[in-house]
Amino acid sequence: MxxxxxxxxxxxxxxxxxxxxxxxxxxxxxxxxxxxxxxxxxxxxxxxxxxxxxxxxxxxxxxxxxxxxxxxxxxxxxxxxxxxxxxxxxxxxxxxxxxxxxxxxxxxxxxxxxxxxxxxxxxxxxxxxxxxxxxxxxxLSSDKQSEVKAWEEEISPCEHTLCLEQAEPKVLADQELAHCSQCDLKENLWLCLQCGALGCGRQQFGGVGGNSHGLAHFDQTQHPVSVKLGSITPDGTADVYCYLCNEERQDPNLAEHLWHWGIKISERQKVEKSLVELQLEQNLKWEFSMTAENGEELKPLFGPGFTGLKNLGNSCYLASVVQCLFSLPSFQKRYYNPDCDMPILSEPATDFETQLRKIAYGLLSGRYSVPSTDDHFQAGIRPATFKAMVGKNHAEFSTMRQQDAFEFLLYLVETISRANRKEAENDPTKCLEFISEQRLECLGCHKVSYKSDKQNNISVSVPVRRLDKQSAEDKDAFESVNMRECLDIYTQPERLDYTCQSCGSRDGALKRTAFKTFPEVLIVNARRFEIINWVPTKLDVPVVVRDEPFDLDQYFSQGIQKGEELLPETSDSAETKFTPNEGIMSLLEGMGFPVARCEKALYNTGNADPDSAMNWLFAHMEDPDIDEPLKIDSGNESVNPSEASPEGIAMLTDMGFTVAQAKKALKETGGDMERAVEWVFSHPDDDGSEDTSAAPLGSTDSAGDGTLPATYRLHSIICHKGGSVHAGHYVAFVKKTVEDNKKEQWVLFNDEKVVEGGDVDEMKKFAYVYFFERQRS
The missing domain is CATH 3.30.40.10 (Zinc/RING finger domain, C3HC4 (zinc finger))
Incomplete structure (x- = not known):
């Protein structure tokens, strides 16, 4: 027509x-x-x-x-x-x-x-x-484009694949490639590219067998590079693993290295899943128990506030964080509108405000919380556009790899707070903010200083007390710890190396952290990690948290006391110009790194990225001055790596941006040049002028409430199953009122599945992040 x-x-x-x-x-x-x-x-x-x-x-x-x-x-x-x-x-x-x-x-x-x-x-x-x-x-749809791009992991070559020296060449017979040279396994076989030995790999998710004979071969020979035979494709891709790097790597000369052993790559067919496919399958299928203690399947829940988030492959970390945040009254009030009102825009998919309102409407309206046509659970909503929007300027959260839920929580809260900077009174993250106060006492002259900082979370160390094993084969078991003990450790005095500027004493100082104000919602990250062979290893230490309200009054700072004498002000000292990120400092200290090393790592990597800081630490372990206190060159007193470097400003202005835009872009992205470029292009209307209407995190204007009593009750938790926070599976438990019985009870959000809570007491013991809500009389 x-x-x-x-x-x-x-x-x-x-x-x-x-x-x-x-x-x-x-x-x-x-x-x-x-x-x-x-x-x-x-x-x-x-x-x-x-x-x-x-x-x-x-x-x-x-x-x-x-x-x-x-x-x-x-x-x-x-x-x-x-x-x-x-x-x-x-x-x-x-x-x-x-x-x-x-x-x-x-x-x-x-x-x-x-x-x-x-x-x-x-x-x-x-x-x-x-x-x-x-x-x-x-x-490809927008969602599929994002997923495909994100799954292209930056697997790179290493010196061991680039400089591989192979033994005398020979053609391996078919029977030599049929099974492991040390056992009868016929799949999950790894060929040593240096000497041609064939060994089975480690056991993998999905019932893939393995006796680790390939790893044993490396232990005996130190031959680092192996290829998984069943993953080789005619176009030259395959799983290549470097045991010395302990990472999957790329071999640019794979065809040549295989032909050295008589294997023609064009004749190979992929017959086994790759490591990425196995990881994806593991994260999709890794389940928390969906049955109650009596063995009955947990009852699915539907309606407003009971909508699941479909797993996009490795997005359970995002789903658990979003469910907890959007169950808070401040987030619901800020972003949910039952009429689904949206900003008037021609391109809503690229607008952060729109995508936050879309998520809120999807989760809270009940419109999409209905049984699926395939089973009695719901299909869930797909947060693909939201994930792409949130992670587009971040090197890790823009990928499809599993991420640390706590790191993502901090990043999302910071991003939302920044988006609301011009209307600070509407910022939903204000409910998380409070002021902490650090009291420093010189052990020589006993003079004191007080310093206040704005925070939106605390990370507490969980003490590790191993129980005696019955036999050498038994797994490590740990004594239970009460959350109160973790808070005691967080606020107890800590001895520091310190040279007093008042009396000159080098006897050290005592530092104690306390609450100057209290938030409406207190986020607590429980750190259950121990450095084993220089690798942060998660420990299953149970932390007992009751459902009953408890108060934090004993952790309230009383401020300067009668008779105390203050240390001289040192704000003009060059050493006070750099303030390390408290959240990342807590993470690194919880892994066993000394304070001085953590501060140096953050200073040298931009103060904004825990992974970069950890990599810096491992690379500088042998530095002779690694344990000396951080000292900043007095000629660069005003330079903070978390903000704008002269080199970064010059590069951005050469691209045609103003100095103000360059400074703001570098400040908003922690000094990361690549992200700063993306930030400028994604904020074309921002002229770089500073908004003075809202205080940045770190200033102490109007955060929290200093009245007592400060009584809290557990509101929600994020739980993790797996040996590392970067693998395994995350779920959320949230306390909600269920319409069927009008009672408040625990609800499990396991990706798209939303069910009654089940054995929550056991899960609370091993939660990774706790949300405590303040109780008002």
């Missing part, structure tokens, strides 16, 4: 770099599976819901005047449960396509003509309609 609006347009198919939002609406979570489908704008490829409410497709048209849309509607195909599975001769890795799962119907409509349906196959000169429709349907 003819349409004047179509004839006036010159449509173009999406380019490879353009984002096509065809999975769900950019302003709510209505998807192509909604009864009336999803409208994709054929001018800018925005996705909009088609229902009368919220009606974001029509809103997008009203803002942009882009009239022509492609309506995509999908319905799930029924699962044929009687079909016998096809016989598979070798381990195969089939990829299920959308065509396998859905029936898809499309239609082109003109919103300016009240939804008039047009001929989607039209080849009318100038409109390019047919090509544009084809381009939308065949392109």
């Amino acid at each position: 003819n349409c004047a609006h179509l004839e006036s347009l010159s449509l173009r198919p999406p380019t490879a770099s353009q984002q096509v939002y065809k999975d769900d609406c950019t302003q709510c979570f209505d998807s192509t599976e909604a009864p009336s489908g999803l409208d994709v704008c054929l001018s800018c490829f925005n996705g909009g819901c088609t229902s009368e409410f919220p009606g974001h497709s029509k809103l997008h048209y009203a803002i942009t005047q882009h009239p022509i849309v492609l309506n995509i509607k999908r319905t799930r195909k029924p699962i044929k449960r009687d079909d016998s599975p096809a016989k598979i001769a070798k381990l195969a890795i089939p990829a299920e396509t959308d065509e396998d799962r859905y029936d898809t119907v499309t239609a082109v409509k003109c919103l300016a003509c009240n939804g008039l349906e047009l001929d989607k196959h039209s080849d009318k000169v100038g409109s390019n309609l047919a090509d544009t429709v084809k381009g939308v349907m065949t392109s």
